[in-house]
Amino acid sequence: MxxxxxxxxxxVEDESHVAMLVEDMLADMGCEVVASAARxxxxxxxxxxxxxxxxxxxxxxxxxxxxxxxxxxxxxKIPFVFATGYGADGVREDFRTHPVVPxxxxxxxxxxxxxxxxTG
Amino acid sequence: xxxxxxxxxxxxLTTVQSIARQTLRHASSPExxxxxxxxxxxxxxxxxxxxxxxxxxxxxLRALLRQELLPxxxxxxxxxxxxxxxxxxxxxxxxxxxxHELTTNAAKYGAxxxxxxxxxxRWSASGSGASEVLRINWIESDGPAVTPPxxxxxxxxxxxxxxxxxxxxxAALEFDPAGLRCVLELPLNQL
Numbered sequence: 001m002x003x004x005x006x007x008x009x010x011x012v013e014d015e016s017h018v019a020m021l022v023e024d025m026l027a028d029m030g031c032e033v034v035a036s037a038a039r040x041x042x043x044x045x046x047x048x049x050x051x052x053x054x055x056x057x058x059x060x061x062x063x064x065x066x067x068x069x070x071x072x073x074x075x076x077k078i079p080f081v082f083a084t085g086y087g088a089d090g091v092r093e094d095f096r097t098h099p100v101v102p103x104x105x106x107x108x109x110x111x112x113x114x115x116x117x118x119t120g
Numbered sequence: 121x122x123x124x125x126x127x128x129x130x131x132x133l134t135t136v137q138s139i140a141r142q143t144l145r146h147a148s149s150p151e152x153x154x155x156x157x158x159x160x161x162x163x164x165x166x167x168x169x170x171x172x173x174x175x176x177x178x179x180x181l182r183a184l185l186r187q188e189l190l191p192x193x194x195x196x197x198x199x200x201x202x203x204x205x206x207x208x209x210x211x212x213x214x215x216x217x218x219x220h221e222l223t224t225n226a227a228k229y230g231a232x233x234x235x236x237x238x239x240x241x242r243w244s245a246s247g248s249g250a251s252e253v254l255r256i257n258w259i260e261s262d263g264p265a266v267t268p269p270x271x272x273x274x275x276x277x278x279x280x281x282x283x284x285x286x287x288x289x290x291a292a293l294e295f296d297p298a299g300l301r302c303v304l305e306l307p308l309n310q311l
Contacts, residue, residue: 014210014285014286015131015135015213015214015286016214016278016281016282016285016286017134017135017138017139017142017217017278017282018131018134018135018138019281019285020138020142020277020278020281021134021137021138021141021142024141024142024145036285038285038286038288039288060127062210063210085126085127085128085129085130085131085134086123086127086130090127102130103130103131103133103134104130104133104134104136104137105134
């Protein structure tokens, strides 16, 4: 059993192709994707309504930055990683301690980043 | 400028990675993987051509439909819209890829798989302001009798998901025996 199996995940990503890729990878890792949002407002709502253990966040979501979502997760002590085409430079300074997976990425890299996020 | 270009390239590569993975997952043989993968890659490339022609500022719905459908024979395709719709760049790829999946499905199993089959696409906008909605009606006719698929294909999953999530609208597929119908309803403020 890995640190990731059975984890309940939130995915925030505005492009379905990419969201389906991330969700398939997470399923292969034994995670359960319980919430998927393509807008910041939707993600904020889902965090309130759903019991989640960790999250994978795109940075630029339909023209909006994902940081309000990251703030809410941080407040609730829910671990998360960023997956972004901007790389670490696209992440706001106060979130730079969180793992960043630069797009495109292999499954092993997402697994490593997520493991780091949840095991601290 | 360079940063934005880099971001766009990285996102596109991730889309290609996803297409490869999903196509592989649903492929019955290496040959079918190659055929479907190249076909989807070409469709993605064509949506980019369309955007490049318009300086990456917008894309035309009519041009998107013509690009996908006309290679199957102009005489079998009817495009009816009161006026053209200009799509924002971020809407062109999901809509283009959804229309591509519908076209591929029609060519493999539907109206475009026979000599006589026809595809009609009608579109119109209704409502006003923030509630203005673009409705696209895809209607196949004179093709083979349609039977509902036994499993949810990647194409169907992608169409429903990208219209609901990426464009905050809806997609309804109806497997009418007389021909597949699909209604896409998309808020214009997302396009």
